Amino acid sequence: MFHYSGWRLVAATSNAGMLGVLAPEDPIRMRESIRSIKSNTNKPFGVNIYLLPEHLVKNQPTVPPAVVNKLNEYRKELGLPLNPPTPTEDSYKQQVDDQLQIAIGEKVSTVVFTFGIPTLEIIDKLRNANINILGSATTISEAVALEEAGVDAVILQGVEAGGHRTSCNLPEYGQVGLLSLIQLAKKQLKIPFIAAGGITSGKAIRLAIEAGADGVSIGSLFLTSEECSTPLAHRKALYEATPESATVLTRVFTGRPARMFRNRFFNEMDAIWKENGGVEQIPWNFYARDIFGQAARSNNPDLFIVWANQSVGLLGGRETQPAAAIIKTLCKEC
Numbered sequence: 001m002f003h004y005s006g007w008r009l010v011a012a013t014s015n016a017g018m019l020g021v022l023a024p025e026d027p028i029r030m031r032e033s034i035r036s037i038k039s040n041t042n043k044p045f046g047v048n049i050y051l052l053p054e055h056l057v058k059n060q061p062t063v064p065p066a067v068v069n070k071l072n073e074y075r076k077e078l079g080l081p082l083n084p085p086t087p088t089e090d091s092y093k094q095q096v097d098d099q100l101q102i103a104i105g106e107k108v109s110t111v112v113f114t115f116g117i118p119t120l121e122i123i124d125k126l127r128n129a130n131i132n133i134l135g136s137a138t139t140i141s142e143a144v145a146l147e148e149a150g151v152d153a154v155i156l157q158g159v160e161a162g163g164h165r166t167s168c169n170l171p172e173y174g175q176v177g178l179l180s181l182i183q184l185a186k187k188q189l190k191i192p193f194i195a196a197g198g199i200t201s202g203k204a205i206r207l208a209i210e211a212g213a214d215g216v217s218i219g220s221l222f223l224t225s226e227e228c229s230t231p232l233a234h235r236k237a238l239y240e241a242t243p244e245s246a247t248v249l250t251r252v253f254t255g256r257p258a259r260m261f262r263n264r265f266f267n268e269m270d271a272i273w274k275e276n277g278g279v280e281q282i283p284w285n286f287y288a289r290d291i292f293g294q295a296a297r298s299n300n301p302d303l304f305i306v307w308a309n310q311s312v313g314l315l316g317g318r319e320t321q322p323a324a325a326i327i328k329t330l331c332k333e334c
Contacts, residue, residue, distance in 0.1 A: 047103050051114070110132040111134070132153075138175075145168065160177060198311040202332065220311070224318050
């Protein structure tokens with residue numbers, strides 16, 4: 001979840017009866033986090049692995065000079081080195097291979113794939129290790145493709161969701177709301193599916209289940225939890241949200257569609273990209289991840305990604321609580 005769901009949140013949510021899922025991490029940190037989780041819970045938990053479409057990895061686009069120059073201006077402002085190297089195709093493939101081997105070796109209960117459809121080889125490896133396999137989709141056609149690939153269940157993400165659209169295919173045309181997706185999936189899918197997007201209350205959970213979902217996935221709400229590593233400036237934005245607070249679905253930050261609050265980075269980079277022919281499909285946030293990371297560490301909300309779903313107005317006025325308390329409230333509201 002947004003790279004903030006570290007091992008503490010995963011252990012806490014699993015201990016409280018949900019399935020905690022570790023956000024994508026580099027292999028070394030991933031192994032350390034998994035072992036920390038196992039030291040703090042004996043409950044099942046999962047890990048998230050990105051599967052970028054092959055053509056995006058092989059054919060990384062040329063970033064316009066105006067974009068590079070602006071990114072370097074931000075780096076100067078944050079005291080970062082200019083023009084950092086970006087990962088290569090080989091390093092990306094090796095990272096995914098390493099993450100899979102760690103998941104198998106550490107015997108996690110579940111692997112959740114995002115941005116792509118796992119190959120038969122990957123499916124077989126995980127199934128032989130008795131690991132549950134989940135795929136992420138934003139359209140019914142993607143969900144059907146994941147079902148045909150052999151996953152055990154699909155996380156179906158409505159357009160209301162905060163963070164990245166988990167689309168397997170780009171450009172993405174299926175910006176469909178969660179309730180519509182649930183009703184369509186009920187008719188089209190034979191495997192279980194999990195509803196995601198804008199779920200911040202027990203009432204929303206009940207509505208999703210009554211509409212036909214087999215479960216729900218919750219992200220933005222847990223950004224307010226005690227165990228989540230959400231930057232203070234990000235928490236402040238969530239706690240000050242109102243029913244009129246608007247998010248934007250944009251590719252400006254990472255090259256992939258994602259929902260977040262507008263800020264200075266968005267306003268300036270959006271204008272530059274428009275002047276240079278539109279945003280390219282840059283894998284992950286390879287070209288600006290150092291900026292986002294340093295800005296988050298220094299609590300500079302102007303230059304990092306302030307993820308939020310369309311229900312963010314319901315988070316306004318909240319206080320930081322343990323994940324277990326949040327889950328207890330959700331159960332009472334259902």
